[in-house]
Amino acid sequence: MSTPSKPRVATTSLCGCFGCHMSILDIDERLFALADLVEFARSPINDYKEFDGRCAVGIIEGGCCNEENVHVLEDFRKHCNILVSMGECAINGGIPAMRNNLPLRECLEEAYLKSPGIWNPAGILPNDIEIPLLLHRVYPCHEVVKIDCFIPGCPPPADAIWDTVVALLTGKPVTLAYERLKYD
Amino acid sequence: MHQALVTVVEDICGRYGFDRTRMTDIVIAVQQRLGCVSTEAMEIIASKVNSHRVEVESVVTFYAFLSVKPRGRVIIRLCKDIVDWMKGYDEVADAMAKELGVTMGETTADGGITLTSTPCIGMSDQAPAALVNDVVVPNLTPERGRQVIRDLRRHLDPAQLITMVGDGNNAHPLVHSMVRNNIRRRGPVHFDGFESGCALERTIDQTPENVIATIRASRLRGRGGAGFATGQKWEFARNASGERRYVLCNADEGEPGTFKDRVLLTECPDQVFEGMTVAGYALGSDSGIVYLRGEYAYLRAFLENVLETRRRQGLLGKAILGKPGFDFDIRIQMGAGAYVCGEETALISSCEGLRGDPKNRPPFPAQKGYMGCPTIVNNVETFSAAARIMERGANWFAEMGSERTTGTKVLSICGDCRKPGVYEVPFGITARELLDMADADNPGAMLIGGPCRQMIGPERFGGQICYDDLATGGAILIFNRARNKLEIAEHYLDFFIEESCGHCTPCRVGLVLLKEVVHKVVSGAGEPSDLDYMRRLANVISQTSRCGLGQAAPNPVLGALQNFHTLYADMVSDRKLGLLSTFDLSKAVADAELRVGRMSQYV
Ligand SMILES: Cc1cc2nc3c(=O)[nH]c(=O)nc-3n(C[C@H](O)[C@H](O)[C@H](O)COP(=O)(O)O)c2cc1C
Ligand code: SF4
Ligand code: SF4
Numbered sequence: 001m002s003t004p005s006k007p008r009v010a011t012t013s014l015c016g017c018f019g020c021h022m023s024i025l026d027i028d029e030r031l032f033a034l035a036d037l038v039e040f041a042r043s044p045i046n047d048y049k050e051f052d053g054r055c056a057v058g059i060i061e062g063g064c065c066n067e068e069n070v071h072v073l074e075d076f077r078k079h080c081n082i083l084v085s086m087g088e089c090a091i092n093g094g095i096p097a098m099r100n101n102l103p104l105r106e107c108l109e110e111a112y113l114k115s116p117g118i119w120n121p122a123g124i125l126p127n128d129i130e131i132p133l134l135l136h137r138v139y140p141c142h143e144v145v146k147i148d149c150f151i152p153g154c155p156p157p158a159d160a161i162w163d164t165v166v167a168l169l170t171g172k173p174v175t176l177a178y179e180r181l182k183y184d
Numbered sequence: 185m186h187q188a189l190v191t192v193v194e195d196i197c198g199r200y201g202f203d204r205t206r207m208t209d210i211v212i213a214v215q216q217r218l219g220c221v222s223t224e225a226m227e228i229i230a231s232k233v234n235s236h237r238v239e240v241e242s243v244v245t246f247y248a249f250l251s252v253k254p255r256g257r258v259i260i261r262l263c264k265d266i267v268d269w270m271k272g273y274d275e276v277a278d279a280m281a282k283e284l285g286v287t288m289g290e291t292t293a294d295g296g297i298t299l300t301s302t303p304c305i306g307m308s309d310q311a312p313a314a315l316v317n318d319v320v321v322p323n324l325t326p327e328r329g330r331q332v333i334r335d336l337r338r339h340l341d342p343a344q345l346i347t348m349v350g351d352g353n354n355a356h357p358l359v360h361s362m363v364r365n366n367i368r369r370r371g372p373v374h375f376d377g378f379e380s381g382c383a384l385e386r387t388i389d390q391t392p393e394n395v396i397a398t399i400r401a402s403r404l405r406g407r408g409g410a411g412f413a414t415g416q417k418w419e420f421a422r423n424a425s426g427e428r429r430y431v432l433c434n435a436d437e438g439e440p441g442t443f444k445d446r447v448l449l450t451e452c453p454d455q456v457f458e459g460m461t462v463a464g465y466a467l468g469s470d471s472g473i474v475y476l477r478g479e480y481a482y483l484r485a486f487l488e489n490v491l492e493t494r495r496r497q498g499l500l501g502k503a504i505l506g507k508p509g510f511d512f513d514i515r516i517q518m519g520a521g522a523y524v525c526g527e528e529t530a531l532i533s534s535c536e537g538l539r540g541d542p543k544n545r546p547p548f549p550a551q552k553g554y555m556g557c558p559t560i561v562n563n564v565e566t567f568s569a570a571a572r573i574m575e576r577g578a579n580w581f582a583e584m585g586s587e588r589t590t591g592t593k594v595l596s597i598c599g600d601c602r603k604p605g606v607y608e609v610p611f612g613i614t615a616r617e618l619l620d621m622a623d624a625d626n627p628g629a630m631l632i633g634g635p636c637r638q639m640i641g642p643e644r645f646g647g648q649i650c651y652d653d654l655a656t657g658g659a660i661l662i663f664n665r666a667r668n669k670l671e672i673a674e675h676y677l678d679f680f681i682e683e684s685c686g687h688c689t690p691c692r693v694g695l696v697l698l699k700e701v702v703h704k705v706v707s708g709a710g711e712p713s714d715l716d717y718m719r720r721l722a723n724v725i726s727q728t729s730r731c732g733l734g735q736a737a738p739n740p741v742l743g744a745l746q747n748f749h750t751l752y753a754d755m756v757s758d759r760k761l762g763l764l765s766t767f768d769l770s771k772a773v774a775d776a777e778l779r780v781g782r783m784s785q786y787v
């Protein structure tokens with residue numbers, strides 16, 4: 001399946017809703033062109049869970065809300081030449097960051113102890129090792145690792161993602177037309 | 185209780201004719217009388233002067249010296265500007281806080297004493313200094329600081345702290361202050377004696393047009409910093425149409441490290457007021473206002489007395505020097521601790537009883553200023569110079585100075601030098617000569633014109649003080665080689681963030697972002713691209729801010745980037761791999777570890 005000369009692209013969804021990944025798929029028939037242009041490394045698109053070498057471009061959806069997000073993001077930084085924050089959540093924290101004005105304690109209590117319909121007589125907060133610990137607040141990606149490029153939008157339109165990836169892979173400057181950045 | 189409050193507040197409003205344009209005076213008076221301007225007091229003011237409570241509140245909450253909630257009966261405001269910091273602010277603050285048993289910003293439990301800090305109070309040559317209510321306490325040491333607290337605890341009377349008085353008029357009974365003038369060099373324009381009325385006598389012989397022509401011929405430029413041609417400004421205002429015209433004297437002197445206007449007001453108030461009166465004649469104005477910064481409230485009674493004497497001498501009031509139709513009088517408008525009010529349009533807002541927000545320009549004050557009428561705003565020193573020019577002539581003045589900047593400049597020199605103080609020098613003098621005069625101590629950098637301008641290094645010490653080279657409104661700060669220039673730049677960003685009026689986003693938000701990136705670099709976590717970002721952000725802020733505050737605020741950083749580039753460059757390194765050093769995973773998960781009861785597997 002792979003010809004080693006093709007640039008490799010990795011993607012991941014951290015604390016996002018997968019909407020941005022849906023938008024990647026929204027490039028429609030250009031998916032074939034994309035498949036010609038690149039090889040996907042670690043990505044939900046092919047479900048590879050680990051890196052097996054360096055990548056030209058890494059695309060991140062979502063910010064960091066827990067320790068595992070940080071770990072994955074760090075791994076992406078270590079393996080990718082260019083790291084891209086895709087979408088509002090990666091760039092600003094997005095909807096998940098609405099909890100940033102509340103202490104973590106209150107968020108946990110609301111979710112596991114106080115919400116209507118909760119039955120938790122022992123008052124236990126989930127502490128299974130499988131469940132990553134939450135950070136005290138949601139961080140945008142560039143506050144955790146160095147990010148080289150940002151694609152705004154919630155989600156960014158397919159065309160913006162396409163234009164950016166093609167420009168990065170062909171070594172051209174990334175310029176998004178005004179219509180691609182204007183949403184109202 | 186409420187009725188008593190109504191009576192007091194109503195009485196104060198009455199003193200200002202129930203005039204809402206005197207709101208600044210009204211709220212200052214209420215603060216002085218009652219220790220705060222409470223919501224109830226605002227409500228009463230609003231109803232008495234036909235305004236709204238929110239309008240009153242917008243004024244009260246704007247000024248650092250006013251408060252909605254009561255503070256201590258005595259408020260100690262310790263200057264925490266850069267010079268004080270170099271001269272031991274931390275130790276003094278620490279000693280005073282410990283002695284009081286409170287932390288900075290707090291009030292003692294009995295409501296007696298509040299300890300807080302403030303930007304430059306215009307005493308940088310006798311730092312560390314503090315304002316205790318209106319009383320200036322200069323040259324503090326930790327021991328003196330403790331003594332001040334002990335004394336205040338006993339009598340709660342700041343006036344009793346004055347154990348000796350300073351030189352010159354600081355010893356005048358109406359000033360009675362421990363401040364020292366420290367005039368190190370007397371020049372011919374401001375410190376050569378002045379006989380009240382001598383400039384006005386020459387003035388009233390001429391037509392107003394000729395007076396303006398004389399000022400133009402002297403090529404006097406504004407001494408407040410921007411250096412606009414004074415004669416031209418007067419002419420614009422004279423020719424602009426309006427019912428009345430106003431002469432405003434900018435004695436806000438807020439630029440950190442500047443204190444020369446304080447000395448001019450202490451030693452040559454007559455000359456300053458005479459310059460304003462000359463301007464009144466030239467413009468056809470009958471009304472002048474001196475905007476005196478709240479920090480200089482201790483000079484107020486003295487200045488009022490000088491004005492009163494001038495009225496008695498026929499130098500103010502109706503038919504000045506017997507000339508029919510030449511009416512002019514001056515009132516003093518107090519400020520209340522807002523640096524931005526030194527900006528001329530903000531100053532006008534403040535005089536009009538509004539929040540001290542800058543206004544859009546154009547229209548310029550000369551077209552539409554105070555109360556919508558043609559107005560000139562000039563610096564204290566500009567008026568003083570104008571009076572001397574009328575007395576001794578334009579040629580006499582223009583022969584002094586450098587080729588393109590005539591006359592002399594009064595400088596306030598402070599920082600790492602043995603002779604801080606006030607120097608009147610001819611324009612064209614080099615920075616190096618100033619260092620010698622002030623007996624600087626191993627100088628590594630100078631901030632010429634205060635933080636609004638650039639910091640220069642030794643390679644530019646040969647530059648001349650004038651508007652074409654090293655321009656200054658008066659501040660000269662000297663830093664020895666051991667000082668960290670980047671830390672100084674960061675410190676001034678804090679100052680501008682604090683003083684921004686908040687109207688425009690580039691200034692209000694941009695400066696905070698700039699501070700974040702500067703801090704990141706200074707703390708060693710920066711990357712090469714941060715320097716570029718810093719430069720771009722700084723330029724955006726200066727190009728898109730509405731008034732001079734935002735436009736100048738990035739200058740310390742831009743200057744450091746330009747003149748001390750290697751300092752920043754040495755502090756950044758490429759850290760593309762791994763987590764940013766500003767991100768601390770163990771801190772970020774600490775709370776969750778505590779709540780959930782297990783440790784992170786990633787730390
Ligand atoms: C933020 C800011 C603060 C200022 N503070 C002062 C001040 O304290 N004193 C002063 O004379 N000019 C100050 N200025 C300059 C005034 O806006 C104005 O240019 C000056 O008073 C004009 O007088 P001049 O022409 O005699 O210099 C300040 C300007 C800005 C932007
Ligand atoms: S940016 Fe919008 S679409 Fe993308 S992950 Fe966040 S919420 Fe979903
Ligand atoms: S530049 Fe700053 S101080 Fe000036 S108007 Fe804008 S916010 Fe206010």
Ligand code: FES
Binds near residue numbers: 313
């Ligand atoms: S009085 Fe403290 S720096 Fe000016």
